[in-house]
Amino acid sequence: MNMKYSLSLGIALVFQTPYVFAAATETNTVDNQDGTFTYTQKINKDSTSPHYVAPSGYGFNYYSHSGQDYGWQHSFSEASNPLVKIQSATLLIRGFDIDSEAFHGTSGEYDGISVDGNDLNPGLLQGTNGTWSETPFDVPTSYILDDGLMDVFLDIDMNHNYVWWKTTLDYSLLTITYAITANDAPYTPTLNGSPQGCATANNDFVVDVSNSDNADPDGDAVSYEYRWFVDIGQGEVVDDEVAGKTDHTGNTVLSSEVNAGETWRVQVIATDSNGLVSDPAFFTWMLGENDSDCDGINDNNDDYPNDDKRASNNYSVESTLAYEDLWPDKGDYDLNDLVITNRFNVIKDANGLVKQIDLTGSIQARGATLASGFAIAFSGTTSANVESINMAINGQSEAVTAEAGHSSELVVAVLKNTHSATNDSLTYSFFNTQSGDERSVIPVTMSLIFVEPVNPLAIGNAPFNPFIYRVSDRGREVHLPNYAPTALANTGFFKTGADNTEVGGETYMTPAGHPWALEISTSWLHPMESVDIIQAYPAIQDWAESRKARGATWYSTPVSGKCWKCN
Template identity: 65%
Template sequence: MSLKKIILASVLSPSFCVIAAATSTSTVDNQDGTFTYTQRINKQSTAPHYLAPQNYGFDFYSHYSQDYGWQHSFENLEDPLLKIQSATLLIRGYDIDSESFHGTSGEYDGISVDGSELNPGLLQGTNGTWSETSFDVPLSAITDDGLVNVFLDIDMNHDYVKWKTTLDYSELVITYAITPNDSPYLPVLTVENESCLSPDKDLVIVVDNTENADPDGDSVTYQYRWFVDVGQGEVVDDEIVGKTDHSGSTVLASQVQGGEIWRVQVTAIDSNGLISNPAFYTWEVSADTDSDCDGISNIDDDYPNDPQRASNNYTVKSTLAFEDLWPNKGDYDLNDFVMGYTFNVIKNADNQVKQIDLTGSINARGASNANAFALAFDNISNESVQSASIDIAGNTRSLVAEAGHTNQLVYTLVENIHDVTVSANGYQFFNTQSGDESDVVPVTMSIIFNDTVNTSDIGNAPFNPFIYPVNDRGREVHLPNHSPTALANADLFKTGDDNSEVGGAQTYMTTDGHPWALDVTSVWSHPIENVDIVNAYPMIKEWAESKKGKNTTWYNEPVKGKCWKCN
């Protein structure tokens, strides 16, 4: 309210101040076994109900530093059979500018009873009008001593004269019965979507103790009252801020906006009309939508409607290349099996792995021998897998975990590389000879886990890929420093050119550190047939022999004419 409005209000006609009698108390017999007690306090009330301050209080325009209080009393508590059915505090005020469009700068006049805030927490009204705000009074505020101490905190968001208001009266209305029956128990509340306070979710309250709701075994119904804070700093009745006046156990998502605070009051009422103390539950609705309730907002969730998945984690486009004559170096062209790949490790909100997808292509096959391509996951068992499948050039099949492994998951992805790498140009090999530019073979794979697995257990992509001859399962060829599986032939280690220390720091390398398999973090052109990789990529020698310490981008510097499509 402007200062001009405050000055004008002080000279309004006498009709502005409603003339009312001093404190009045009455009890009415409702002729149905119940009684209604009413007590009204106004400007003319005296101690102990009201001590009028000097120049403010009831019937005066009062501002932020002119807070005041009063006391209602209920003197009938001596009768042990008296049971309260309802208790309401009605406060009539004028020019209470509590409209929600003011935001936190509006006139918010807080009401508390016996030192505790009520629900709603504010007087409710609009500019230039009289309004009456109804507060449900907790039974404990009456039954403890029969005194209800009310306090008005005027314009609680300002420490200077901004808004003013005046009160006509405060009225305590108590309906009670004289009965040996006991009041119902306090409702025990739980909620749906408790961990997901998202603006696209209904707010649903559930009363858990409906089977044991009343000490006398009376039937019980429940009364719901909903409040909301849309940015005012205190909750008010939902209809006051333009919401539906909800009276059931649910607020639909269409009524909820991000950033709002919602509160429900639930009161049990038994078949005798006796009530419990009210129970409350409060929602602080996230400003962000989280449709699947996994704790990740939709804007940050790659799978906003899937609570088991939250993020895609792609590797860069990379290339695997193998030499199949291990433990001998052979022609060392590392083109016997070449595969481009990208892995996507799909994780949940707790950073645990739910799914692993592979998207790749078989780029080359320079082997005369028939080999298989497999993938091993250390520290993972077959029982953890929900489903696994692979598609090669449009042919889909389920993957079956290889037997013979303990706490290791092994799948053979390509059972015979020869079968899927037939040159379109009639060459003996596949994309390793000059002139052969056959289409690469697309490959996709997906492994879905029953629950999730720890990232630390499953390791990093590309995990543990290897090849082996179709007719010699034990002769596995792995990336350097990767472990053989339980089916590998350990007798081949330290034979030929191999210098592996199984269980030690070095596997699948020569004495000079040259590998039989490469994981190149790039789209890469492999050597053509019978060209030693050291001749096709001269910088690889120092890279390998320095244990990857030098020439780390060796794969970007081929010798023209010595690798596939790098002329």
């Protein structure tokens, strides 16, 4: 019953039941004359400590609301007897005006019951407006036999923190049927559910017991009892028939009973030929609402609607990387020793963490006599977090592993040797840097998948930290200006030749600010072989020497005849 109007009357409401209450806590044991006993204990408003201490103005026999939660204690003195074996244990709670009808959605009256701090199944008291109802809960035997005490707690109107729904309880009845025997109860079932992981409304739900061949320590025959629960929008599971479904008693729920957005749970209890029972085992299926992979992202907004490890593509703008390989000397300073385009797709999961990084690029030019490798360093992760690396050069797959020797970052060699990737001509010793040499660019792809998703702030932005290194001298790395060397870099080259690298300050630049590597945020026509880049693009000098403060579009004004295809 919704109580917002009754509260305005300003009176205390005490609900009287239409029959006489038990005078106090009732505890009885009945000998069933078949070797078993049935123990019952009823707790109500007249029960006293330690079973129940009535709060002031609420509790049993009072209409109580959110913020007036209360508890009580059941006891079972035979729990200390090691020969006591429980055949069944139920907790039945009788209440009035429990508005848990499914049509309320999450706004209904949902009153949770827990024992010793553990939620029970079903997760809620079950009932309808203005009626008395009884909710049975199966109680795991371990909750009883550990110390013989069961602390029960009622969480009233769980979805509100203000006065809205009210209910009153008549009593709580614990019923235990047990035997005194040396025989042991069956093992708790081990369940295999199908489908595994995320389920859809097109699936039948099937549960199997995988330890049925070894189900009982005494070798007794064992049968299984199935009880099904479903949450159709309340926020907690209730018995399937209470939610308007079929009362399932077997190991299968057909897809015709299943709707998107629901949560289904099956409870399985093993019973041996002596009537002894196991603790219950559970298997749960969660169905997303228009969320096929149950990752919390609606299918319409999910780039990977059937993959719960991936949710969004995040593409970088295609850019061009260009390198001069004679660092720390300037050499011919044509910055065409490797020219490679790149575009990254940083694939994130539903939590915004990076699960995968894909690179799509192409080798535009190689104007180097010395063989170089091209690699990318990723901060914020290490080689131990790599699930796989897939690489293809000109359509040919290559085996790739993370480079060893890096304990605080991940380094992946995309091109192990720029010469072997581009040396396919008997006419030209270089690749697309000489007059008349206009071969097709060479596609390069890489897919890097992490075991555990990585914080995007830790890993940084594309193109991350790309660099070249001398194949014959691995420590001779050439990075973009102001990027850090890796652990394998030979820092003895710093401040030699034309280099002015200062650890912790400016890196990979001359004293004037001229770099050995460039990132150009577009496609680019690189200088011809042995043509100083300042001759091909005069505006780059002011851009470099102003530390990028001026001339940001230097790459758009080439000198005709000085760069590849810019005649």
